[in-house]
Amino acid sequence: MSNIKRFAGFAVLSVCLAQAGEALSATAGVFQFVAGEVRVGLAAGSERPAAKGALISVGDTVTTAKASMAQIKMGDGAVIVVQPESRLTVAEFRYAGTEDGTEKVRFRLEQGGLRSVTGAIGHTHKSNYLIETPIAHIGVRGTDHESWYFPSPASLDGVATDAGLYNRVNVGLTYIRTENGEVAVMPNQVGYAASALDRPRLLDAMPDFFNRSFQPENAQRGGSRGEGKVADRENGGGIGWGTWEGGLAVASARAGNSAMPSSVAGNLRATARTAAFPQQAITATYNHVPGSGTVGGTASPSGTINALSVGVNLTTQRISSYALDATVGSQNWTGNGRGTISQFMNSGIMLRGNCSGCVSGSAASTGAMGSATGGFVGSEMDTSFSMRSAQQQSISGTGLRAR
Numbered sequence: 001m002s003n004i005k006r007f008a009g010f011a012v013l014s015v016c017l018a019q020a021g022e023a024l025s026a027t028a029g030v031f032q033f034v035a036g037e038v039r040v041g042l043a044a045g046s047e048r049p050a051a052k053g054a055l056i057s058v059g060d061t062v063t064t065a066k067a068s069m070a071q072i073k074m075g076d077g078a079v080i081v082v083q084p085e086s087r088l089t090v091a092e093f094r095y096a097g098t099e100d101g102t103e104k105v106r107f108r109l110e111q112g113g114l115r116s117v118t119g120a121i122g123h124t125h126k127s128n129y130l131i132e133t134p135i136a137h138i139g140v141r142g143t144d145h146e147s148w149y150f151p152s153p154a155s156l157d158g159v160a161t162d163a164g165l166y167n168r169v170n171v172g173l174t175y176i177r178t179e180n181g182e183v184a185v186m187p188n189q190v191g192y193a194a195s196a197l198d199r200p201r202l203l204d205a206m207p208d209f210f211n212r213s214f215q216p217e218n219a220q221r222g223g224s225r226g227e228g229k230v231a232d233r234e235n236g237g238g239i240g241w242g243t244w245e246g247g248l249a250v251a252s253a254r255a256g257n258s259a260m261p262s263s264v265a266g267n268l269r270a271t272a273r274t275a276a277f278p279q280q281a282i283t284a285t286y287n288h289v290p291g292s293g294t295v296g297g298t299a300s301p302s303g304t305i306n307a308l309s310v311g312v313n314l315t316t317q318r319i320s321s322y323a324l325d326a327t328v329g330s331q332n333w334t335g336n337g338r339g340t341i342s343q344f345m346n347s348g349i350m351l352r353g354n355c356s357g358c359v360s361g362s363a364a365s366t367g368a369m370g371s372a373t374g375g376f377v378g379s380e381m382d383t384s385f386s387m388r389s390a391q392q393q394s395i396s397g398t399g400l401r402a403r
């Protein structure tokens with residue numbers, strides 16, 4: 001496919017039709033978090049600053065400056081994080097609330113990076129989710145993944161990076177496709193394509209920029225209220241999602257409250273922080289929302305999350321409990337884990353458990369291990385998990401928890 005053909009669909013998009021006679025709004029999602037300098041180029045040609053709570057529509061382009069980022073909740077439940085120094089366009093979005101084949105999302109990544117935890121689109125009709133770059137396409141199979149595209153050699157935090165497209169999978173599976181072939185990317189792997197004429201391949205090592213940590217302290221200055229990612233310098237720079245007002249971070253575990261758990265009070269010393277929070281704000285339990293998320297594995301492409309709960313303790317900065325129970329085909333998987341909030345939001349916490357039915361011809365249980373990651377979005381938590389048994393059977397999935 002030539003670059004001319006690839007970009008032919010990048011013209012301004014109008015409102016799409018889900019069915020004959022049924023018009024869908026061009027609205028694609030809403031900004032849930034904005035930090036630093038983030039601009040939105042509108043399909044009509046004008047531009048505006050991005051802001052928490054503002055809508056993003058089909059044809060809009062999000063541009064982030066250095067040390068700036070934005071988190072978007074799409075209409076199908078997907079979460080998109082636009083990384084610093086990036087340019088991302090919502091080229092197409094159609095979702096009428098059902099997975100009937102008419103749903104579709106297409107992003108255009110012109111430079112920089114994004115992390116995506118997919119929503120309803122792409123779970124049933126896999127080809128309906130697509131990320132386009134000037135040199136290659138990325139498709140998914142229900143996943144949590146991160147993609148970076150560098151049009152030319154770049155330097156990130158002083159580390160030289162070759163030009164090209166990089167795609168890392170945390171959960172699920174993606175593929176990178178160019179004019180000369182494609183490669184499938186599994187969890188903890190990174191796919192790479194240097195150019196449109198390059199055959200994509202897997203890298204032997206994880207590039208350092210996938211582990212970059214961006215810690216903007218405030219999304220809105222001047223004592224205004226905002227939401228964001230803040231750093232606790234007194235306790236080693238631990239990261240948490242939270243709300244603040246006039247520099248004072250607050251947290252809440254009340255159901256339906258829009259605040260996200262925070263591990264930090266910006267103008268409180270460590271000894272005073274715990275005393276300042278009421279007890280119900282320090283701990284929270286997130287439970288599985290029936291019907292949300294997906295799970296699949298070697299036994300079957302689809303399964304069921306029977307139960308999934310996550311306990312959070314903001315006093316100790318830890319995920320106090322992570323308990324998973326899922327059925328995939330004839331297999332039943334259980335997993336338990338704990339760790340720090342920073343681990344959970346970055347590299348992941350370890351899961352240990354069992355798989356019943358993983359041993360061929362036997363219902364006996366065998367040991368299994370894996371990992372889980374997640375992030376806090378409003379009063380909800382998005383999480384991804386994967387596990388593998390001693391017999392090399394495996395599962396992976398995503399889900400939504402609410403407290």
